[in-house]
Amino acid sequence: MGKMEKRTKWCHEHINWCCWGHVFAGLGVAWLISLAWHYSLVALVLGIVFLVAWLVVFMISLFAKQ
Numbered sequence: 001m002g003k004m005e006k007r008t009k010w011c012h013e014h015i016n017w018c019c020w021g022h023v024f025a026g027l028g029v030a031w032l033i034s035l036a037w038h039y040s041l042v043a044l045v046l047g048i049v050f051l052v053a054w055l056v057v058f059m060i061s062l063f064a065k066q
Contacts, residue, residue, distance in 0.1 A: 003062060010061050021057035024050045 011018040028050030034043045 006064075007061050010064050014061070017057055017061065021054050021061070024054040024057060028054055 028047050031043050031047035031050060034040075035047070
């Protein structure tokens with residue numbers, strides 16, 4: 001079984017983690033897109049923080065023990 005199949009299986013077993021990961025990814029992208037209208041250091045920092053949180057959730061699901 002490959003890494004992505006293991007990750008998919010893990011996500012089916014831990015649906016709340018996957019939901020939070022998608023929320024973090026969406027908020028991160030939204031904050032970074034908001035920079036297009038008005039450059040703000042707060043938007044940049046929040047966008048990066050949420051994308052890093054998404055990466056953490058993704059890495060947890062990718063390298064979790066099955």
